[in-house]
Amino acid sequence: MAIYKLKTPISEEKVRKLRVNDVIYVTGIMITARDAAHRRALEFHKEGKALPVNLQGLAVFHCGPIVKKDDDKWMVVAAGPTTSTRMDLFEDEFIKNFKVRVVIGKGGMGKKTTNAMKKYGAVYGAFTGGAAVLAAKAIKKVRSVEWYDLGMPEAMWVLEVEDFGPLTVAIDAHGNNLFEDVQKKVEEERLKIYQKLGA
Amino acid sequence: MITKNSVEDVAVKLLYLAVTELPQDVKKALQQACREEESEAGKTQLKAILDNMELAEKTRTPMCQDTGVIIFYVKAGGQVKGLDKIEKALRNATVRATKEVPLRPNAVDPFTQKNTGDNTGRFIPFINWEIVPGDTLEITVMPKGGGSENVCALGMLSPGIGVNGLKKFVVDTVINAGAKPCPPNILGVAVGGGADIAMKLAKAALLRPLDQPNPDPNLAKLEKELYEAANSTGIGPMGLGGKFTVLGVKVDYAHRHPASYPVAVAVQCWAARRASARIYPDGKIEYLTHKVV
Numbered sequence: 222m223a224i225y226k227l228k229t230p231i232s233e234e235k236v237r238k239l240r241v242n243d244v245i246y247v248t249g250i251m252i253t254a255r256d257a258a259h260r261r262a263l264e265f266h267k268e269g270k271a272l273p274v275n276l277q278g279l280a281v282f283h284c285g286p287i288v289k290k291d292d293d294k295w296m297v298v299a300a301g302p303t304t305s306t307r308m309d310l311f312e313d314e315f316i317k318n319f320k321v322r323v324v325i326g327k328g329g330m331g332k333k334t335t336n337a338m339k340k341y342g343a344v345y346g347a348f349t350g351g352a353a354v355l356a357a358k359a360i361k362k363v364r365s366v367e368w369y370d371l372g373m374p375e376a377m378w379v380l381e382v383e384d385f386g387p388l389t390v391a392i393d394a395h396g397n398n399l400f401e402d403v404q405k406k407v408e409e410e411r412l413k414i415y416q417k418l419g420a
Numbered sequence: 421m422i423t424k425n426s427v428e429d430v431a432v433k434l435l436y437l438a439v440t441e442l443p444q445d446v447k448k449a450l451q452q453a454c455r456e457e458e459s460e461a462g463k464t465q466l467k468a469i470l471d472n473m474e475l476a477e478k479t480r481t482p483m484c485q486d487t488g489v490i491i492f493y494v495k496a497g498g499q500v501k502g503l504d505k506i507e508k509a510l511r512n513a514t515v516r517a518t519k520e521v522p523l524r525p526n527a528v529d530p531f532t533q534k535n536t537g538d539n540t541g542r543f544i545p546f547i548n549w550e551i552v553p554g555d556t557l558e559i560t561v562m563p564k565g566g567g568s569e570n571v572c573a574l575g576m577l578s579p580g581i582g583v584n585g586l587k588k589f590v591v592d593t594v595i596n597a598g599a600k601p602c603p604p605n606i607l608g609v610a611v612g613g614g615a616d617i618a619m620k621l622a623k624a625a626l627l628r629p630l631d632q633p634n635p636d637p638n639l640a641k642l643e644k645e646l647y648e649a650a651n652s653t654g655i656g657p658m659g660l661g662g663k664f665t666v667l668g669v670k671v672d673y674a675h676r677h678p679a680s681y682p683v684a685v686a687v688q689c690w691a692a693r694r695a696s697a698r699i700y701p702d703g704k705i706e707y708l709t710h711k712v713v
Contacts, residue, residue: 242460299482301484347461347465347660349465350567351485351565351567351689352469353485354481354482355468357481389464399461402661410652411591415591418584418588419584420591
């Protein structure tokens with residue numbers, strides 16, 4: 222296990238150095254995107270329209286933040302991760318088209334996303350579920366909010382972050398998926414546990 | 421005197437305490453897990469949980485963005501006057517805390533999908549009443565997060581399989597839940613009564629502090645056995661692998677119908693939030709789960 226501090230824009234070469242179980246901290250620009258923002262971004266791409274922000278080398282965070290406006294300035298109050306599996310629907314195309322390098326969320330992602338990460342060079346960073354204060358502390362500034370018509374949680378928040386983490390690399394750019402490894406081991410344990418319990 | 425106003429103020433305070441600071445027993449269990457966790461990824465997650473917990477306390481902000489659905493447990497002394505005013509006081513407190521703390525509005529109409537915006541609605545906040553001897557009023561609040569609620573499970577098992585079926589059902593519930601309920605979790609397990617009774621007891625069992633084993637030695641043994649079984653799954657903190665999938669298991673039961681064997685598993689996330697206070701007839705307030713200065 223190694224600890225890396227990454228600055229956006231992150232290069233493919235840097236991301237390919239990371240391995241599952243490494244811990245990363247991201248500094249620079251991170252955008253939030255949940256189901257609706259993923260869908261819209263892919264629609265934009267299909268129609269040949271440019272996204273409001275060039276996502277190449279950036280981090281995308283599966284998160285619906287609580288943001289408040291003080292004197293015309295947005296402030297992130299809480300920003301815990303949401304369950305990433307919902308974004309499995311879009312993430313492979315998202316990585317392919319926009320070249321994001323770090324996908325952040327909780328609970329892990331599936332085969333399709335893992336394959337795209339291997340092919341195009343990206344990693345999945347697991348952020349602790351519920352650790353909303355820790356996340357908010359690392360968010361230094363709201364640079365802009367795009368697609369606010371989608372609602373506060375679903376909008377694309379463009380954030381300046383400093384040492385955002387710790388993120389455990391749970392899917393690397395070499396096809397390794399820590400969540401799948403754990404699930405496999407858990408399945409192997411299941412019968413042993415039944416036996417021990419006499420169940 | 422226990423007044424509607426004092427109950428409302430105490431309940432606002434309890435909501436604030438619950439979402440910003442974990443009770444001592446949960447804190448200690450998380451610290452111990454962090455010290456003893458052997459998986460690197462698991463340890464990283466536990467450290468982040470502890471850092472987040474400290475920051476929430478220091479900055480007086482909710483430790484998790486999901487401040488839950490609000491559930492109260494009220495133990496009312498039979499001699500307390502004005503019991504008919506308490507429900508109103510607890511609803512008012514919920515509205516106030518939603519603005520003042522703030523809490524995330526989490527009460528949604530299941531048909532229109534409209535969020536009421538203030539954490540109140542039909543049967544919400546939910547109040548569990550218990551009338552006990554005496555003249556004091558004990559209020560507990562449990563803000564219950566959605567991620568862990570979604571993996572709660574009820575099994576109407578065959579009585580013929582009995583307690584072995586219960587054990588298997590608990591293990592299956594933990595494995596099926598995986599990373600979803602933000603482990604390490606606390607499990608409330610209850611058997612008997614009926615479908616509703618089992619789940620109610622399972623959820624209420626989550627209120628018993630982690631450092632308090634079951635007073636019934638047989639159940640204490642079962643709790644330990646289930647705790648070890650859940651942790652030998654290897655799911656670990658946030659599902660990234662490790663020794664600590666649960667922090668504790670709490671068991672309760674009711675007598676059952678000869679034909680039924682209901683088993684309920686209530687799952688609580690690491691942010692196992694609860695806060696209690698007792699109000700005395702002279703108006704004195706004693707906080708039971710948190711230090712209040």
